[in-house]
Amino acid sequence: MQIYLPIAEVSVNAFLLLGLGGLVGVLSGMFGVGGGFLMTPLLFFIGIPPAVAVATEANQIVASSFSGVLAHFRRKTVDLRMGVVLLTGGLIGAALGVKVFALLKEMGQVDLLVKLCYVVFLGVIGGLMFVESLNSIRKARRVGAPAPRRRRAAWVQALPLKIKFRTSGLYISVIPPLLVGLFVGVLSAIMGVGGGFIMVPAMIYLLGMPTKVVVGTSLFQIIFVTGFSTLLHATTNYTVDVVLAVLLLVGGVIGAQIGTRIGTRMKAEQLRILLAGMVLLVCFKLGLDLLIEPSELYSIGTEGGH
């Protein structure tokens, strides 16, 4: 069934959008990532104008994250205090990111920089996670005991303004989570993603949060940051397509519920190695696109797109 999207001004198959939403929703629930890093390129691929894809994707992530976070709230795996700290940084970061984005747009190389951002971040994070999870799985097998407590970066311990994060079982300074939130906020505005794929590893490796609460807390923060970007895009670029968003989110919220249930049945190491594999796969594909000569060297950009 074809449906005409009023803002994107293209006609697409409704079932294709529902399917895409569902698929990405499952991943979102499993890993606590918004799924934007997969969905945004997929939307480009089916012919949605990039500006509309990025803005609408933000709106859709709000829905799937909200659906996912409710399940985590019931299991008490959301660290609200940590979430609020991350969120504060995230909102400032998103506002900053929009400014940076406008600057890059003026320089005329925004597409390339967005893609390079993807390749670099996905590559580094995916690689690190993959190696780390492989090691911990190997260790767990050999000793037959649970993986050892992860070490926190030493400088994180030395900072002032310490707060007790009871749900995470942490007593650390607010500065590192604030910075993590800020950084993710900037990236989310530039790359058009929720930023979970960066925040989840940062929470595990940098802040030393237990994997159990990482997903729920990440989803909690993502809701607000992507909600903020949705409003920003809607009021400045008029590029949020609500019909597209509804189709994606109907598939997405159902997928997220399924994903959350799959996620709780899997071991943390398995979950991480799967996420790492996925991140590396997307990174590889995007990198390849930059390296291989495109079949059409020319492209058309209309006003308002990026």
Next chain:
Amino acid sequence: MLRLLIIATLLWALPAGAEKVVLGLSQDEVAITATFDGSSLLIFGAVKREEPLPQDSDLDVIITVSGPPGPLDIRRKERRMGIWVNTDSVHLLHAPSFYAVASTRPLDQILNMDDDQHHIISVDYVMTTVGPAHAAPELDVFTDALVRIRSEADLYQQHETGVALDQETLFRTSLDLPANLVEGIYSMRIFLVRDGAVVDRYDTTIEVHKVGMERWLYNLAHERPLAYGIMSLVIAIAAGWLASAAFRMFQR
């Protein structure tokens, strides 16, 4: 399928010796609804003449439909330090969002260059009117790319034998409008051609616009963006909550 029917209304007396296109539009708009999937435009017409049919030359008909023009950038990629990067670009001011030209025979066989240039009929001449913002080297390379990309998307169409002409009097053609149509006023022109020269020209317009829910959402998004943004968020959160609640019910 939407049919735009243009009926000949052979009502007016014409100057002696002239061949004229005479038309009456029964419908002059294309409505974009939620299930819009492109549409087929059917164009009918007739040639009115006072004098007997000339025996020494053939009559040909050319029909063009042009979408609202707008500014755009054409960018070219080049390999720099191993990766493919946008380098050169050309900014055009008035590139038509849609352009279709249909004729009874290939344009180069029926139309001389002067008239083609004067009336801006073939895509090549349309491309000379798109107006680069500044004098650009290799402009033609970029406009060729524009034509190539838009032709693949069915936004620029050439139908060299797309117009059927009966008894040198009744003509008809059918144009497929793609799904990703831009809203606005589309101009349609019908040319009668003899011995390479345009003997008559008829101009009219078709309005393409969104209707119903599509119209409402588009207006809301542009006129009250904050309300639209909040509405989008409320829908997203409600959908998220609903899905969560529904799944809990299933599990009990």
